[in-house]
Amino acid sequence: MKIMFIIPRMVGGGAERVISVLANEFVNRKIGVKILMTSGSDMAYKLDDRIEVIQIGERSGGSLWKRIIRIIRMRKVFRNNPGDILVAFEPTTAFFACLAKMGLKRKLVSSERNDPKSFENGKIREYAYRHSDKVVFQTKDAMMYFPEDIQKKGIIIANPITENLPEVYTGKRKHTVVAAGRLVEQKNHVNLFYAFRDFLHHYPDYVLHLYGQGELEQDLRELAEKLNIKESVIFEGFHENILNEIKDAGMYVLSSDYEGISNSLLEAMAMGMPVISTDCPSGGSKMCIQNGVNGILVPVAQSGALAAAMEKIASSEDFAIQIGKEATKVRDRFSMQNIVEQWIELLTEL
Template identity: 45%
Template sequence: MDLFFKLNKQQVFFHQIYEKKGIVLPNPLDIERIPKPWEGDRVKEVVGAGRLDKQKNFPLLIEAFAKFYKSHSDYVLKIYGDGPLREELIRYAESLLPKDAYCFPGRTTELLEKIKSASMFVLSSDYEGMPNVVIEAMAMGMPVISTDCPSGGSSYLIQNGNNGILTPVGEVDALSEAMCKVAESEKFAIKISREAEKIKNVLDAEVVAEKWREYLDEISKG
């Protein structure tokens, strides 16, 4: 995965002067705080996390899960986080799902520990930068599904079908179908989990620091 090359594509979002002269480097991943990949059977939970606001488009996740739930009623949707849309989202989930099929646990300082055993992590955002929660979920070896949202976000991390699944922004059916694929094929879920975990090799703090050193050496010579 040549993530550094892919990240450079983010330069097109800046003024042409910066696009020509700039370089995009990722934030380092603190490997020490990432829990080890879950071993054994996964809990039948679909999890999402983030600020409960418009950008994250949690209504999309709720609606997609409701479709998924029709054929997978042994699963529960858990959405971690807090924000201005909390009560609205709870009412929306209540209108589509039985009460025991969803929960909103709120914010937690132990998010990674709480979600590491879940069957899949889903990001439903309309737009993102470089989503840390996706990086961390992948580094834990979780099956990850994400909308292919601008400015690139998850598409710089996920090779569709190889180490996760990308779905078009706002498309309920595509997101629901992706959930079904992960839930119904253990072989596929294990494959994308193991490939996802390799993100640690790319974003390890030492690797990123070396890229920074190379860049600083280059500009000091210029």
């Protein structure tokens, strides 16, 4: 079996991390793997040397001519690699793949990585998924958003937790709050900053470590200064592997307005960290968290509720330890072996 993953570029994001994890594991299982990058040369994750990376263009805009060129180049790659099963992450890429493979009898699996209600281009999404052989969703809520004909092609496969996690931390936790993700509007770090400001009124010795890069970094720096929390917020930038750095953090917070299944949330739980997440569409967080048992769910964009959840963890070491201990059970539920086997079973049946 030969697999070709298709993605615009391998930047430091959740979908890209999942591709890197699956690709590395597939080649270890003697499955041929290529990664086709359609819009850039970024490579944020380490790949096995046996994985062939194909680049067909630099980062580009959305003009019609550039899109046509991209489709022509994709088609040429498909023709030169007969027998590859195509796996497209990102709906526009899946749409281009549908057009590029016309008449070539290629199998195509599209993968929905986020909340479909939160994006435009709904017609492009539906066209791509209708013309795919299978569609992988992370959550049931995401799959149920689509018409019945697409749901019939759908299968739910969660994100895998990497196997090289550090041991569960059992020592005394630092007075730190960790958030990890791209600095973009979706992640709603603005809500987190307001919540953290209120939290600091009661727990002034805590520090917020923000991991990630993105277009809103300067805006967030200015907001931190405006809220007088600048000295308590550290912008850490992008780190490929932050787990050893954050394993002893006091808590992890996901403040997104919408999300699939957050890789960083899963990893924080697997590390035994007390976690807080917004109960955001398309239901990824509530798949992972049983509220009050292995973490805390809060309403989207409500800084007061988020601040209260942070205070609950900071005020009770026993509660923090208990939910952290329960959180580690995601290691089995979302294990690399379980998730990879589901992908292989899907691809083998095509």
